[in-house]
Amino acid sequence: MNDRNRSYRDFVKSRCQINPCLAGLADYLGCGLKAASTTVILDYPRSGQSVPHFLTAAETDLSKLIDDTSTIYGRVLLVENIQPHLISLLGEILDVDPIFFASHVTTDFKDIEKAPAPPSLALFPSQIAERGYLHLHYQQVLDLGSADVFEFSSYSLKTDSNIPRNVRRLPHPSGRQLALARACCSVLVKKVNSSWICLVLVDPPSEMVVETLGAGGRKSYPSMLLHGGFEGFVQSTSFASFGSVASNHSPDKKSILSSLLHCFRNQPPGFTIAEPSILSFGYYPMRIALAEWMLYTHLMSRYFKYYEYALHDIENRLHDSDIIDLQRWRRRSMQSQHKVILLSEFINYWLQHEADKQPWNLVLRDIKHVLSQLEHYNRSIEHMLPVATSMVTLLDSRRSMREAANVSRLTFIALVFVPLSWVASLFSMSDTYSPGQKNFWMYFATALPVLFLVLLLSAVRWDQVARNLKRVEAVSKWQLGRSKTEATLA
Incomplete structure (x- = not known):
């Protein structure tokens, strides 16, 4: 095959x-047509203007x-x-290393016997950092609505996007399905x-999650970010400027693209x-x-509090x-700690090239805080787990004891009625022993x-009798x- 006819997918296959x-x-490159992507270009002109020009771009452009690019310092493509x-x-235009795209496309770790590990797990943290590709893997909390709708749904769901991301249903302690x-x-x-x-590559808003059914069927559920999403980190406007048009924007x-476009109106720390x-462009995505x-x-x-209450009320919860x-x-x-540690390793590697290290020291402190929270809950x-396992075992033992008590009651009832029914069947061979006849009293006498x-025989502890006989x-x-000894001595 001629080199000119080789595609980027062929290059990926060879790699x-x-x-x-x-x-x-x-x-993924072998998949068919997908939904249209949204692309936005930010140009930084050489005229000295600090605010970038926002342009929308089609794939053909x-x-x-x-x-x-002679009239601009640089260009940001989101x-x-x-x-x-x-x-x-x-990949062909910019000559991008496939590792960059693979780290964005492949985020789930399937069984090792079925598929290789994704780059975030297959490569060492030092290898990921020195390549200069920043990948921020994180979890979004979704509100799927009433929990009654998901009573018989599966645990594993997917986002309805070109790159389907894993969605995992959580227990619903208060009737809401998260x-x-x-x-x-x-x-x-x-x-x-x-x-x-x-x-910059970002995921679309998670407005719909999909459940895979049998025979290739699918079922969709609307979703939204819990409480409107993450807490804002940019400096808020004052009350004096509240009524202005600019402050109301x-x-x-729910769209990471919209949030980044809003943030890039201001230059990030360390931006020249x-x-x-790479750290300056990664500042807002990191935040x-x-x-x-x-x-x-x-x-x-919240969920650990729910499980603690369950341990206090093991009978019902x-x-x-x-x-x-x-x-x-x-x-x-454990997976979350790994993702945050990768981010910390990336910043530490590239921090040596930054003149102003103060903003990144603050980011590292925030990362340390998140890591401490994750480690604390991991220890919890x-x-x-051992306490809950012991509680479940104790609960099973109690159930077994109750079932054994029920069996004992049934055995006692059988002990009462079996002799009576046996004597009744014995006397039923003659009509003179039936109720009302002159020999009926012999039934009770027998x-x-x-x-x-x-x-009396059932109440005897036969194991104790056996021990006494042996003694x-x-x-x-x-x-x-x-x-015999005394006789010999005599």
């Missing part, structure tokens, strides 16, 4: 022999992405809900001729228009991801499924002693031996 973690990207064709186009959805924001900065280009927080760093992690830690606190949920939270907490899970004998036998043997 799979060296990096198996690219297999998920190769499969992106082929000229690196053309005519892509929401990227589709396979656009990955191939940008879920955790994975999300990713990826940032890449490349030098092109005398300018630079920053590529606020981003749509001539040669910006958004950390805000989502803060909401995630509050959610963990604790179930075997709680043990499974706690194990899921433990695995989820480790302590809670049945009651038999009943008394059966109850008597041992004493007899000892006395017999002593008698």
